[in-house]
Amino acid sequence: MKFNEKYGPFALVTGASSGIGEEFAKQLAAKGLNVILVARRKERLERLSDELEKKYHIKAIAIAVDLLSDQFLKEIRKVTDTLEVGLLVSNAGTMYIGNYLHNSLENDLKMIDLNIKTPAILTHHFAQQMVKRKKGGIIYTASMLGFMGTPFASIYAGTKAHEIVKGEGLAYELKPKGIDVLVLNPGLTDTEMTAANDFSVMPMKLMKPGVVAEAALNALGKKVLVTPGFMNNMMNWMSKRVMSRKMNTNMFGRLMDKTF
Ligand SMILES: NC(=O)c1ccc[n+]([C@@H]2O[C@H](COP(=O)([O-])OP(=O)(O)OC[C@H]3O[C@@H](n4cnc5c(N)ncnc54)[C@H](OP(=O)(O)O)[C@@H]3O)[C@@H](O)[C@H]2O)c1
Numbered sequence: 001m002k003f004n005e006k007y008g009p010f011a012l013v014t015g016a017s018s019g020i021g022e023e024f025a026k027q028l029a030a031k032g033l034n035v036i037l038v039a040r041r042k043e044r045l046e047r048l049s050d051e052l053e054k055k056y057h058i059k060a061i062a063i064a065v066d067l068l069s070d071q072f073l074k075e076i077r078k079v080t081d082t083l084e085v086g087l088l089v090s091n092a093g094t095m096y097i098g099n100y101l102h103n104s105l106e107n108d109l110k111m112i113d114l115n116i117k118t119p120a121i122l123t124h125h126f127a128q129q130m131v132k133r134k135k136g137g138i139i140y141t142a143s144m145l146g147f148m149g150t151p152f153a154s155i156y157a158g159t160k161a162h163e164i165v166k167g168e169g170l171a172y173e174l175k176p177k178g179i180d181v182l183v184l185n186p187g188l189t190d191t192e193m194t195a196a197n198d199f200s201v202m203p204m205k206l207m208k209p210g211v212v213a214e215a216a217l218n219a220l221g222k223k224v225l226v227t228p229g230f231m232n233n234m235m236n237w238m239s240k241r242v243m244s245r246k247m248n249t250n251m252f253g254r255l256m257d258k259t260f
Helices: 003-007 019-030 042-056 072-080 105-133 154-177 209-219 230-241 245-256
Strands: 010-014 034-039 060-064 085-090 136-141 179-184
Touching: 003 085, 003 136, 010 019, 010 072, 010 105, 019 034, 019 042, 019 085, 019 136, 019 209, 034 042, 034 072, 042 060, 060 072, 072 105, 085 105, 105 136, 105 154, 105 179, 136 154, 154 179, 179 209
Parallel strands: 010 034, 010 085, 034 060, 085 136, 136 179
Antiparallel strands: none
């Protein structure tokens, strides 16, 4: 089945106002899918939807909503209930790097809600629709940090570990129902999220968000986990085959401590 037939006619992308999500939206539109763009910054979403409609002759719809608000699914459903959403790209997320004790509990809980609760709500809703159509796809943007205990980003890494493990389980359960689940685990990526920190001590370079999104779209339906980039894959290999979990955490502790 062609990409559009399997995952179209509409793809919904959260966090589409910048970074990896914006690239997902552009590349899906280039493949001929209609896109629903979700994030808080309305002007950015509207500018992007205008650009994509003109360039690719598809339909692009902007939904400006805070995914931490109680009513967010209601706002999304106002638009999507009459549409066929064949691909959910659950990508919006926030990160905190710094001393655990310096971040407020309120911020930790917001991060947990946006990175775990929001994708859970979206998955529960859209997977039911896809099952009825016997086809579709779900992409979760997790992180390489989800593979290990990560000092100075402990809660963030924990939220991404949740997405990885959930995605692996759901991929098995939903495959017989025609739904492909992919977990994208980027390494460092050059987006607004990484702009405030200095990652020059890290053994890998920041990747371009377009390359990261492309790797995910190429892997959808073929793999369950994907990490873009040669160096990132070397790190993954070493962290599983050569180093113990404790060694990984100690190494990342030393590196992360120098990034903020
Ligand atoms: N950059 C990296 O090095 C890296 C590495 C591994 C994984 N990731 C993951 O990649 C994903 C995308 O991040 P990015 O790097 O592309 O960073 P980004 O440019 O900061 O994008 C984050 C996106 O999430 C949206 N968002 C944040 N809070 C939201 C809220 N409450 N409601 C609705 N939307 C919200 C933002 O839009 P608004 O501000 O307009 O709402 C933005 O579109 C995240 O899940 C992140 O954890 C990033």
